[in-house]
Amino acid sequence: MFEKEKLTIESKIRAYLQTEGIKNASLEFRQIPFSGEWGMAVPLFPIAASEARSGKKVIVPQRAQALAEGIIASLGDSLGGFSHAEAVNGYLNLYFSTADYARRVVDTVLDQGSEFGKNPDRDETVMVEYSQPNTHKAFHVGHLRNVILGGSICRILEFAGYDVIRANYLGDIGLHVIKWMWNYLKNHPGEEPGEDHTHWMNQIYAEADRLFQEPENEAEVRELYARWNQRDPEILALWKKTRQWSLEGFNQIYSQLDESFDRIYFESEVEDPGAHLVEQLIQQGLAKDERPEGPVFIDLDEIVGTQDEYRVLVVLRSDGSSLYATKDIPLAIQKFNEYDLAKSIYVIDVRQSLYMKQIFKTMALLGYEWADRLYHLAYELVNLPGNVTMASREGTVVLFDDLVREATQRARAIVEQKNPELSEEIKDEIAEAVALGALKYTMLSRDNTKVVTFDWDAALDFNGQAAPYIQYAHVRAGSILRKAGEFSPPAVDFPGDLEKAEVDLIELMTRLPAEVLRAAAEYRPLVIANLAFELAKAFNDFYNTCQVLNTDPDVRAYRLRLVAAAQQVIASSLGLLGIRAPSVM
């Protein structure tokens, strides 16, 4: 937003440094930490230090300070858009005219609206594969982190200018599916799912898993597996029907989470291509075939010439049945056959890091030039207190629908208390927005590499650094505009003596564009989560210290602009997290 001023002043600084015998200095602009007014800072330590390194006899801090002072002296009155400058602690601080800066930021935000902070189109397509649930099974809080993270990453990448393809890869075959069908045929023939598909599917699965422990049941399941392998039409039909139930269940969840997918892949579709590919690998001499005594595997360390780095990748079991790797290799190829991808991202938990590395290396060995465009976005697990990993088979899970139901009920009770006059329908909407927002924010506001310990109290705490706090700031802003009867107040000048709360709020708004780029580059929604909270905090501070409606007409005029702009930026940052921004709550 201030590139022009930056460039002008930069060339002037360089000119001065030339006279000091310093050429090609690397100038760095950063934020001035504390501000009653604001501007940019240029640290001169790096320059002084490089002088010292090149043999000149200088004391770095003093020299840095002297340079900053020298620059100011040389600039004189020609500050090129800045209002004044200071030399402090070896930093050159350049300040903007408060009135100009404020007006410029607010005008820009309101002109661009929901486009503010959005990067121009890059003409690059990125695929993000996430969620990847197994059909016929539960959807628990562990799965939730993946969907929420993947969904937010997609939104951020889009905002950063990429074309994004949301891909899902469903585990629709395997022992778990056979077990499910066995239990269904034996104990629940003809039954149909109720309202909540996933919950019902999971009950049958959990029961099947329990019964599977009995040897005679296991034998029956194996029999069914054999029929499946022979493509028994009756079993195939049942599989298709029940799989569809699962998909419908997942879609209920996705739509509740405001998630949707552009491309769905099924494990069942890549199993056969995978088997053929394995044969090729063997023929090419890349894979070793030890069947029937051993499996088919690629000795990556041996091929690459490393030790204990890539280990070996088993691509087919000794009995000829398929593994993850059997299918992931053809799937990677299929993705690039279908799309021209600048990047293919896999949102998968950190335990599969080595496996992902093996797959990527294998693609490189196969000669695909796009192998270096594969990226594993690893995230840590959601554990229960006491570091207990959620696992359906252990029964240590918090199910998605249980959590959402509880959270929504609590949110609903608060809406009831705050806004009893609202219609039931609106109350429900708000409760859902708040409940889901809170869950999403909890997942997104910690770094991908950090384990989330799921705690009911923390997940259901709507106070403090949480989504409802941010949503509430958005609501308050909307409320002011509604009462003013002006949702897009006309442009006006800003005064030079703004309150600190106003300055801080404006300052945070300017950070959105850069933070979007950083979040996209690092695949870290946390960056946006932090900004959203800080914006809300600054807005609440402003709300508390600055009257908008009941004040001088001049003040009211520019503050209405400020409120509208703040509301926009808060809404945008919530949007990037996939969190709804209600207008009442």
Added chain:
RNA sequence: GCCCCUGUAGCUCAAAUGGACAGAGCACUGGACUUCUAAUCCAACGGUUACAGGUUCGAAUCCUGUCAGGGGUGCCA
């Protein structure tokens, strides 16, 4: 054994990628609703950034080592 991740306030987490006094939220204590919604705000409290060295003008951040926790490591997904 080897590899990866983590260790910051009582608890849960940040820290603009090496910069100005390490910041928030919970919890605890004391204040603020006749005023644009108190799902809010203000104040107070709370730190040898696991430990020991090193690199440099400057380190939570980079390097080495140690300790603690978690994960991975040829036919689980």
